[in-house]
Amino acid sequence: MFKQLINIFIGLSLFTTLVNSAEKPLIVGMELQYPPFEMSDKNGTPTGVSVDVAMALGKYLGREVQIENIAWDGLIPSLKTGKIDLVISSMTITDERQKTIDFSIPYAQSNLAILANKTSNIQDIEALNQKGKKIAVKKGTTGHLYANQYLKNAELLVFDKENAAVLEVIQGKADGFLYDQLTIYKNWTNHRSTTVALLKPFQEKPEYWGMAIKKGNDELREHVNAFIKQAKSDGTFDALSKKYLAEARATFDKLGIAFFF
Missing domain, CATH: 3.40.190.10 (Periplasmic binding protein-like II)
Incomplete structure (x- = not known):
């Protein structure tokens, strides 16, 4: 009986932890100065490709999303100090940045x-x-x-x-x-x-954009990676491309240049 009570207590504790985690907002940092990816509408409300991606991620995780508008050079420091959980701000994955932060798998490519x-x-x-x-x-x-x-x-x-x-x-x-x-x-x-x-690339290799995550937060990184894989396969990114980038995509296709998504 005592062991059963202990197991029940442990189960309740784990359940409480999961519920609290789910209820805690996912705080996403981005610089809202980069339309059509990160921007604000006439009322100051965050909007754009990255905002829609953040909201879709929040829905996938079952968490409310809170967007923090942060100047570009403050994004990584804010991530490292725990002010934000994630950066979704058209950030290129580089070796230098990976020395201090982690990245998700790429969700887009650019040059x-x-x-x-x-x-x-x-x-x-x-x-x-x-x-x-x-x-x-x-x-x-x-x-x-x-x-x-x-x-x-x-x-x-x-x-x-x-x-x-x-x-x-x-x-x-x-x-x-x-x-x-x-x-x-x-x-x-x-x-x-x-x-x-x-517009034609002049670099040897394309650049890839990823979602930046604090080092050591492997659980969130795994969930984000799973979301990106699903969003690529279920048409989420294609829908965003049509919503925000249709004219650009047509131009890139005409020039024979690989597109963003």
């Missing part, structure tokens, strides 16, 4: 591309890697890292905000801006009279 000023006559990445050329980058992004490592002949102009870097190209103060293909495409569609989008 760097170039937004060039129309008068700069830039045709490819090598044309940017010349003395006298100026390249705008957003601080801490893979475009910034790539330019630091491979484009040493050009002058780098480093900005905290994407729109500041784009403005430099529009005004002819920079010859090109390095960022992911979809962002370059979006900015080109908004500024066709002054810019050119060079």
